[in-house]
Amino acid sequence: MAASLRRKNTKTAIVEVAANLFRRRGFHETSMGDIAAAVGVSQPAVYLYFRSKQDLLREVIGRDQNEFIRNLRRETDSVNGWEKSLKTAVAIHTRLALGTDDPPRPRISREQLAQWLLPRDVGAVRHGEQRCHDQYAQILIGGNAAGTFQVKQLPTTVSAIWNMCEYSSRWFRTKGALVGKQLGQLHGQLALRMARGHTSRSSVVPTLDRPSSHNRSVHLGAKQRILFSAGRLFSERGFKGASLAQIGQDVGISSPGLYWYFDSKQDLLFEFLLSSAADFTAEVKACVETASHPRDRLCLLAYMHTRIRLERQLLTGVYDAAVYSGSQLAGAIKGPKRRQIQAIYKEYFRFAERIVEDGVSRGIFDVPHLAASVFAILNMCEYGNAWIGNASSTKTTVVAKANSQLAVQMVGWRERAD
Numbered sequence: 001m002a003a004s005l006r007r008k009n010t011k012t013a014i015v016e017v018a019a020n021l022f023r024r025r026g027f028h029e030t031s032m033g034d035i036a037a038a039v040g041v042s043q044p045a046v047y048l049y050f051r052s053k054q055d056l057l058r059e060v061i062g063r064d065q066n067e068f069i070r071n072l073r074r075e076t077d078s079v080n081g082w083e084k085s086l087k088t089a090v091a092i093h094t095r096l097a098l099g100t101d102d103p104p105r106p107r108i109s110r111e112q113l114a115q116w117l118l119p120r121d122v123g124a125v126r127h128g129e130q131r132c133h134d135q136y137a138q139i140l141i142g143g144n145a146a147g148t149f150q151v152k153q154l155p156t157t158v159s160a161i162w163n164m165c166e167y168s169s170r171w172f173r174t175k176g177a178l179v180g181k182q183l184g185q186l187h188g189q190l191a192l193r194m195a196r197g198h199t200s201r202s203s204v205v206p207t208l209d210r211p212s213s214h215n216r217s218v219h220l221g222a223k224q225r226i227l228f229s230a231g232r233l234f235s236e237r238g239f240k241g242a243s244l245a246q247i248g249q250d251v252g253i254s255s256p257g258l259y260w261y262f263d264s265k266q267d268l269l270f271e272f273l274l275s276s277a278a279d280f281t282a283e284v285k286a287c288v289e290t291a292s293h294p295r296d297r298l299c300l301l302a303y304m305h306t307r308i309r310l311e312r313q314l315l316t317g318v319y320d321a322a323v324y325s326g327s328q329l330a331g332a333i334k335g336p337k338r339r340q341i342q343a344i345y346k347e348y349f350r351f352a353e354r355i356v357e358d359g360v361s362r363g364i365f366d367v368p369h370l371a372a373s374v375f376a377i378l379n380m381c382e383y384g385n386a387w388i389g390n391a392s393s394t395k396t397t398v399v400a401k402a403n404s405q406l407a408v409q410m411v412g413w414r415e416r417a418d
Contacts, residue, residue, distance in 0.1 A: 011049045013039050019060040026331065027057060027116040028240030057113060058121045065128035068096055072135050082143035086195060087188035089139060093165035094184035116241070133158055140195055150197030156402040160380040161191045167379040186368050190376050193409045223261045225251050231272045239269055239332040270337050273330055277344040280308055285351060294359035295413050298377075301352055302407035305381035307400035352378060356411055366412035377407045 017038045021030040032053055036043040050056040071092050076085040117125055136158045143149030151157050164187055229250040233242035244265055248255045262268040284304045291297045330341050353374045359365030367373040381403055 010039070010041065010045075014041075014046055014049055014056070015059050015063055018056050019064065022057065022060060022113055026238070026240070027053070027113055028238065032056075052118075054116065054118045054121070058117055058125065061113060061117070061125050062128060064096070065125075065132055068093065068132050069135060071096070076135075076139070082139060082146055082148045083192055083195075085139050086136075086143065086191055087185075089136060090161065090165055090188045090191045091181075091184035093162075094168045094187050095181075097166050097168045098183075133162060136161055143195060149195040151195055152197065153398075153402040156399055157194055157406065159399075160194055160403065160406050163379050163383040164190065164376045167383055183372060186372050187376065189368050190373065190410045193412060194406050197409065222251075222253070226253065226258060226261055226268070227272050227275065230268050231276060234269060234272065234329055239265075239329055244268075266332060269329060270333050270341070273333065273341050274337075274344075277341055281344055281348045281351075283308060284348070288351075288355070294355055294362065294364060295408055297355045298359070298407050298411065299404040301355060302377060302381050303400045303404040305378070306403040307396055309382055310396040310399060349374065349378065359411060359413065364413055367410075373410060377410055380406065380410075 014035060018030070018035050021034060021038065030053075032046050033043050035056070036046045039046075046056075050059065072089050075088045075092055079085055079088055137154060140149055140151045140154060140157060144151055168183060168187070226247065230242070230247050233247055233250065236242070244255045244258055247268070248258050258268070262271065284301060287304045288297050288300045291300055330338055333341065353370060356365055356367060356374055356377075357370060360367060360370070
């Protein structure tokens with residue numbers, strides 16, 4: 001009995017430590033030796049419970065999914081009303097996403113970790129993730145039926161709420177961040193705004209003839225083709241998962257030949273991230289600057305941000321897994337080069353923040369917390385690809401338009417304010 005309890009406690013400790021290390025460092029950056037050392041057992045002892053690191057990862061993701069659903073059902077069953085249920089669900093989700101770090105630190109999502117599962121485990125984990133999404137869907141559907149909510153695009157609204165909570169830890173990169181409980185409450189307010197709808201005027205979004213992402217490699221020079229291929233493989237597999245040999249094979253250049261253009265794989269990643277960050281922010285800003293009203297500018301920002309990010313899914317061809325974002329890939333870059341990339345995104349955040357701040361100063365936006373609300377909008381746009389399914393340019397446009405409408409709802413704009 002005592003021996004069985006000890007084994008159970010050891011297995012639980014291994015799973016808990018692995019979950020923390022995987023989500024803080026990443027799958028490839030965490031070894032079984034690291035996990036064993038943190039638990040206080042030998043590395044061979046870990047293999048008594050799990051045959052491989054992938055098996056341990058499957059256990060971690062399954063535990064997280066079950067904990068989310070268990071907590072959500074317990075807490076939401078004890079409250080009355082669809083609004084309270086949604087606020088409670090969002091608060092729980094935000095707390096689980098932030099984890100137990102004190103202070104909270106940026107963490108890697110389950111969707112990104114799931115890319116390293118063994119093929120035989122993918123279906124079960126995807127089914128578990130769908131169960132988590134369904135918890136939100138049930139609340140929104142129930143609220144719609146009761147007349148409490150006015151959700152028109154159910155999958156997109158669930159995706160927006162999910163991304164806002166799941167990627168909460170990005171908010172803690174910023175000085176002066178809210179504590180977890182406060183952030184959960186704020187997210188609850190924003191989720192209610194998304195669910196209630198009430199914006200009667202259509203979002204102002206552009207009709208743009210943008211070249212398809214997967215045609216952009218045509219007629220590029222050798223260095224540009226290498227960057228294009230590296231970006232696709234890094235986005236699909238992560239930095240550790242994409243080798244120089246794979247990049248060279250994709251381009252038709254030997255691995256040694258790549259060194260004529262780049263000093264190292266880190267150098268290749270840096271140039272890809274730097275150029276993509278600069279191109280992305282410039283394209284979004286150029287579109288936003290065509291409008292002057294804060295509502296229109298926010299619509300354009302959310303639309304373009306979502307559309308460009310979703311087009312990366314068309315580029316990679318990864319439809320059932322999360323594409324690695326620039327912020328995740330940047331973890332492999334250290335020192336001044338990383339700060340150079342971060343400076344571009346910090347300026348982009350300030351650009352978005354100024355749009356919302358302008359609306360607040362004019363009395364047409366009402367946000368509970370400026371910076372955290374802007375992060376919630378950007379997270380909604382940044383990580384929408386996990387929900388789009390078998391991607392197409394039509395779906396990309398639909399989701400981008402829906403996100404532009406949700407962004408306006410999140411900042412509390414009403415047509416009568418104008």
